[in-house]
Amino acid sequence: MGTGNGHHPRRLDTCLVIAVANQKGGVGKTTTAINLAAGLALRGRRTLLLDLDPQANSTLSYLPYEAAGLSAYDFLMDVKLDPLTVVQPTPVPGLDILPSRISLAKLESRLVGEFDAPYRLKDRLEALRRVYDVIVIDTPPTLGLITVNALVAASHVLIPIQSSYFAMEGTDDLLETIEKVKARPNPNLQVLGVVITLHDKRTALARDIYRQIYEVFGDKVFETVISKSVRLEESPAYRESIFTFAPQSSGAVEYARLCEEVLRRV
Template identity: 60%
Template sequence: MIIAIANQKGGVGKTTTAINLAAACAGRKKRTLLIDLDPQSNTTLSFLQPEEINAGAYELFTEPDRDAREIIYQTDVPGLSIIPARINLAKLEAKLIGDFDSAYKLRDRLQRIVSEFDLVIIDTPPTLGLITVNSLVAAHYVIVPIQSSYFALEGTDDLLETIEKVRSRPNPELELLGVLVTLFDRRTALSRDVDAHIRQVFGNKAFNTVITRSVRLEEAPAHKKSIFEFAPKSSGSAEYEQLAKEVLKRVQKRASNGRANAA
């Protein structure tokens, strides 16, 4: 099962969600692969030192004859592996332009290894370029983090339109698994109003779990740890554990419905 975490806006908690959702799923005994497709490499640097990395996501795209297993690194989190990003990933968009199969490269590469994992989580860049499109074409589901701020839904229509375009042809199986409210501040009326508005717009697609603004969540990557290792008793730890439970339940429910419909 492949889940892309996408939002073309930066600063919405996308990378934080990718890191901690992956760690939470691994903690629930799911063989989890985390793929960092953001050239900023923040997901990668939460688990690996730069000098440890010999190849990563760029090579996954550009070296089709290379065994993808060679660029999968084990993290210190049991059950969690990562395909890292390096600065050369910033050159990938330009390299993909003009290739007849440019939108399908990630899907084709992952077909060789996806069966070895229970869950693949992709952290996408804050753009709607070819890297994000590749992620959506490869994925079964997409999670959209939305910050509880005044401009929360700004640009969301563009993302949803891109998802529908991907569904219309290259990947009709893609589903919006859910919308996640992040950086929520329970003390402010604005956050509560935005949360209510998001739930009004997206209905049951909005996750019940809300990720509150947390200093611990911001500090954890600097210590190269997930929130579960860095602050296991924090609110962030509890919230991402609850999110993992909700995500896996939704995936299981949709899989069960799919089998029932097939029968």
């Protein structure tokens, strides 16, 4: 458990809970979650990365598989379990992770019909909100019950959109889900912003897509654009964030800028 940094518990209302969500796979969602969490921790914010994707890519970016131990599945299913026993430290100072495992894939079928199904994560996070300044949630590439739990628990949602021909496909469904969550279970949910990822500024197509995204989302689009980068793809294999793996790379510079923009917006 990695919470003993001598920090005082935080007041409940100061914890920022950011769900990184897009039901389209391959849009740089996990890359954004792991590097946003690392970047905020490196800026002195006590940060938890909560991996809610059964593929566990965020977890494997920081921990070897066999080290995962208890997981988000245990955290959500066993309400008597102390949440802090599931949390593990990462190599990034000030960043802890609540790991995922493939068992999380069973969660939706286990929760269906439970009266508190959409609220389970929100309730379980209460204890962790007192410990952390920021909780970053990596969600699965679907709009099922796990993603809905993340949106119900979050204060903000950050939407990565790939700079590609099919970029906007499915965003209507995501925005509709966000509106439904705001209408009833979480009226305080805010769209923190849209970050354009995997951008290749050399192509005319990418510039057109950028304009399209801007037309739809306006000032919700972050100024920072994340370029396509081999370094960003490689860093998880070495269990490092981009900031230590390739600190001079475009990916490190861009994610550092994104972190600054996030902190300004909140």
